[in-house]
Amino acid sequence: MAAKPTLFGVVTPEALVEQDGLTFLQALMDGKEPAPPIMRTLDFRLVWVAEGKAVFEGDPQLEFYNPIGSVHGGYAATLLDSAASCAVHTTLAKGEAYTTLELKLNFVRPLTVQAGSVTAEGRVIHRGRTVATAEAYLRDGSGRLYSHATATCVIFPAKG
Numbered sequence: 476m477a478a479k480p481t482l483f484g485v486v487t488p489e490a491l492v493e494q495d496g497l498t499f500l501q502a503l504m505d506g507k508e509p510a511p512p513i514m515r516t517l518d519f520r521l522v523w524v525a526e527g528k529a530v531f532e533g534d535p536q537l538e539f540y541n542p543i544g545s546v547h548g549g550y551a552a553t554l555l556d557s558a559a560s561c562a563v564h565t566t567l568a569k570g571e572a573y574t575t576l577e578l579k580l581n582f583v584r585p586l587t588v589q590a591g592s593v594t595a596e597g598r599v600i601h602r603g604r605t606v607a608t609a610e611a612y613l614r615d616g617s618g619r620l621y622s623h624a625t626a627t628c629v630i631f632p633a634k635g
Contacts, residue, residue, distance in 0.1 A: 481506065482506055482509045482510060483509055483510050483511070483512050483514070483515050484509035484510075484512070485509070485511070485512070486508055486509060488633070488634060490508065491572065491633060492569065492570050492572075492633040492634075493569065494569060495567060495568055495569050496563075496564040496565050496566060496567030496568075496571070497524060497525075497526060497564075497565040497566075497567075499564070500521065500524045500529065500561060500564055500565060501524060503521060504521045504522070504523075504524060513553065517533065517539070517550060517553055517554075518533060518534045518536060519531050519532060519533030519534070519553075519554055519557070519595075520532055520533075521557075521561065522594075524561065524565055525565065526565055526566065527562055527565055527566055527598055527599035527602070528562050528565065528596075528597065528598045528599070529557075529558050529559075529561035529562045529564070529565060529596075529597045530558065530594060530595070530596050530597070531554050531557050531558050531561075531594070531595045532592055532593070532594050532595075533550070533554050533592065533593050533594075533595070534591075534592050534593075535550060535586055535587065535588050535590055535593060536588060537588055544585075544587075545585035545586055545587050546585075546586040546587060546588070548580070548582060548622075550586070551580070551582065551586055551613050551621060551622045552578065552580055552624070554593070554595035554611075554613055555578070555580060555595050555597070555611040555612075555613055555622060555623070555624035555626075556575055556578050556611075556624070556626060557595065557597075558595035558596055558597030558611035559575075559578070559597040559609035559610060559611040559624060559625070559626035559628075560573070560574075560575045560597070560609065560626055560628055561597060562597035562598050562599045562609045562611070563599055563602070563607040563609050563626070563628045563630075565599075566599060566602045566607065567630070570632060570633050571630055571631070571632065571633060572630070572631055572632070572633035572634075573607070573628045573629060573630045573631070574628065574629060575626055575627070575628050576606075576627045576628060576629045577626065577627040578624055578625075578626050579624060579625050579626075580622060580623075580624045581622060581623050581624070582621070582622045583620050583621055583622055583623070584619075584620075584621055585621075586613075586621045586622070590615040590619075590621065591615060591616055592615070592616060593613055593614065593615050593616075593621065594613070594614055594615075594616075595611055595612070595613045596611060596612050596614070597609055597610065597611035597626075598610060598611075600625075603630075604630070605629060605630050605631065606627065606628070606629060606630065607627075607628045607630060608625060608626065608627050608628075609625070609626050609628070610623065610624065610625050610626075611623065611624050611625075611626070
C-alpha cells in the first residue's frame with residue numbers, strides 16, 4: 476500500500492495553471508503539492524497516474540456506514556469520481572481546467588469494512604477539446620467488483 480500523504484490543503488489557482496495535469500498529479504502524489512482535505516477525511520489516497528489513467532486506494536471504515544449496515548454509497552462515489560476525473564486531469568495541458576459535469580454510478584454489491592482496502596481505477600474513454608468521458612471501477616484486493624461509474628467532464632481555460 477502507498478504511503479498516506481502528510482501534507483493536506485488546497486492548492487492555489489496559480490499552481491494549477493503553471494503545470495500540465497499529469498505533472499500536477501504526480502507532484503500531489505509525491506507530496507510536493509498538498510493533498511485535498513477530503514482525502515484525509517475519507518482516508519483515501521492517489522497511488523498511481525499515467526496519461527489517461529489514475530488509481531486511488533481507500534480504507535472503508537465503520538464511521539462511513541449508513542443506517543442499513545454498509546459503507547455509504549457516497550464513499551464509493553467519491554473514489555470513483557476521483558479516479559475517473561483525475562484520469563481526465565492527466566490529459567490537461569498547461570492553462571486548462573476541468574470539472575465533473577455528470578457521474579453515473581452502479582452499485583454491484585454492498586461495501587463493508589470486511590472488504591479491506593479498495594482500489595478505484597479510472598481511465599479516459601474519450602478526450603475532446605471541451606468534453607471528456609472516463610470510466611472507473613472500485614474493487615477489493617482480490618479483484619471483487621463493488622461499483623463502477625462513468626463520468627463526463629467539461630474542459631475549459633483555467634483562471635489563474
